[in-house]
Amino acid sequence: xxxxxxLPAAPLSAPAAALRVLVLGATGTIGQAxxxxxxxxxxxxxxxxxxxxxxxGRLAADATARLLPGATLRWGDVTDPAALARDGxxxxxxxxxxxxxxxxxxxxxxxxxxxxxxHLHALAAAQQAGVRQMVLLSAICVQKPxxxxxxxxxxxxxxxxxxxxxxxxxxxxxxxxxLSGQVARVQQGRPFLLFGDGALTAxxxxxxxxxxxxxxxxxxxxxxxxxxxxxxxxGPAITPRQQGELLFRLAGRPPRFKQVPVALLDAIVAVLxxxxxxxxxxxxxxxxARIGRYYAxxxxxxxxxxxxxxxxxxxxxxxxxTLADHADLLAGRTTTERGDHAVF
Ligand SMILES: NC(=O)c1ccc[n+]([C@@H]2O[C@H](COP(=O)([O-])OP(=O)(O)OC[C@H]3O[C@@H](n4cnc5c(N)ncnc54)[C@H](OP(=O)(O)O)[C@@H]3O)[C@@H](O)[C@H]2O)c1
Numbered sequence: 001x002x003x004x005x006x007l008p009a010a011p012l013s014a015p016a017a018a019l020r021v022l023v024l025g026a027t028g029t030i031g032q033a034x035x036x037x038x039x040x041x042x043x044x045x046x047x048x049x050x051x052x053x054x055x056x057g058r059l060a061a062d063a064t065a066r067l068l069p070g071a072t073l074r075w076g077d078v079t080d081p082a083a084l085a086r087d088g089x090x091x092x093x094x095x096x097x098x099x100x101x102x103x104x105x106x107x108x109x110x111x112x113x114x115x116x117x118x119h120l121h122a123l124a125a126a127q128q129a130g131v132r133q134m135v136l137l138s139a140i141c142v143q144k145p146x147x148x149x150x151x152x153x154x155x156x157x158x159x160x161x162x163x164x165x166x167x168x169x170x171x172x173x174x175x176x177x178x179l180s181g182q183v184a185r186v187q188q189g190r191p192f193l194l195f196g197d198g199a200l201t202a203x204x205x206x207x208x209x210x211x212x213x214x215x216x217x218x219x220x221x222x223x224x225x226x227x228x229x230x231x232x233x234x235g236p237a238i239t240p241r242q243q244g245e246l247l248f249r250l251a252g253r254p255p256r257f258k259q260v261p262v263a264l265l266d267a268i269v270a271v272l273x274x275x276x277x278x279x280x281x282x283x284x285x286x287x288x289a290r291i292g293r294y295y296a297x298x299x300x301x302x303x304x305x306x307x308x309x310x311x312x313x314x315x316x317x318x319x320x321x322t323l324a325d326h327a328d329l330l331a332g333r334t335t336t337e338r339g340d341h342a343v344f
Contacts, residue, residue: 055104116153119156120156126165138169139171204234
């Protein structure tokens with residue numbers, strides 16, 4: 001599988017020719033950042049969005065429009081096989097499809113419906129309309145797929161690679177918002193939660209805007225074409241304990257941690273897994289527990305299968321914003337879009 005080892009910076013000036021780009025998942029955290037980046041890079045951006053967007057469908061049309069200034073909004077349902085052609089492309093010429101679409105829950109049925117099936121419909125419509133390029137937001141964790149949503153993402157990655165379009169599959173490490181639940185705890189004077197000793201995992205968090213720039217830059221940087229692109233933010237990999245120490249330093253408080261044994265997560269997964277075989281509603285909760293356990297024990301770094309370990313040095317860095325200089329962190333503004341995806 002092709003992979004990226006060195007990442008040139010995204011072009012900062014407008015491209016010679018503005019591209020016409022249709023964006024899916026524009027209302028999500030990274031979708032919004034990607035639309036901003038596409039517009040900054042000089043492209044014409046249309047977004048296919050649903051009438052009630054946002055976590056829990058709380059955004060009405062006017063609120064959605066305020067999230068995406070400068071983009072043209074088109075309304076439709078990505079789960080409808082005909083929607084992309086009819087409501088999104090609408091018979092016009094587009095150069096590229098950029099997708100930040102992702103299940104908001106991560107539970108299996110939703111993941112297969114959105115991360116896989118809706119993307120297959122979108123790819124088919126793009127092929128039919130002569131769209132030449134697609135950029136996909138995926139996730140670094142699909143390199144070690146143990147969860148249903150990772151299998152759903154991988155299945156679409158394979159379809160995209162075989163689909164005849166120029167493709168870029170971007171697999172980022174952790175987003176800044178993955179810390180947002182802990183920010184709220186620290187703000188409330190509660191301890192930072194750690195699994196094990198807080199050094200079981202590490203990641204290179206990437207800011208929304210840096211990731212948006214990276215995704216948008218895939219359109220015009222040939223070095224990112226037809227490649228799987230793991231990407232993290234700048235600086236060294238950090239463990240959850242180091243993230244906690246940073247948060248307390250920013251808050252001007254002495255660090256306080258509460259350690260949760262991984263064995264407790266294992267027990268929760270086992271109990272819910274058994275109960276889920278009898279009560280369907282608990283099956284979804286069991287999958288959420290498995291997702292939680294995965295992130296408590298697996299690093300968001302490039303996996304070296306031969307060595308059987310995660311490799312921070314092999315995880316490419318991009319962008320300029322680190323958690324340490326992210327002023328919004330303690331102001332709580334990273335928490336706003338956490339929504340239904342709270343386990344991430
Ligand atoms: N969190 C992390 O640290 C992390 C790290 C690496 C990779 N990732 C990956 O990044 C992706 C999540 O990105 P994000 O945080 O930007 O996602 P997000 O904020 O949850 O946004 C998801 C987007 O998909 C759309 N969507 C979901 N279900 C839909 C449906 N049924 N119909 C129409 N649209 C739907 C949402 O639209 P609505 O507004 O209409 O709901 C929204 O635009 C996931 O693939 C995840 O695996 C996450």
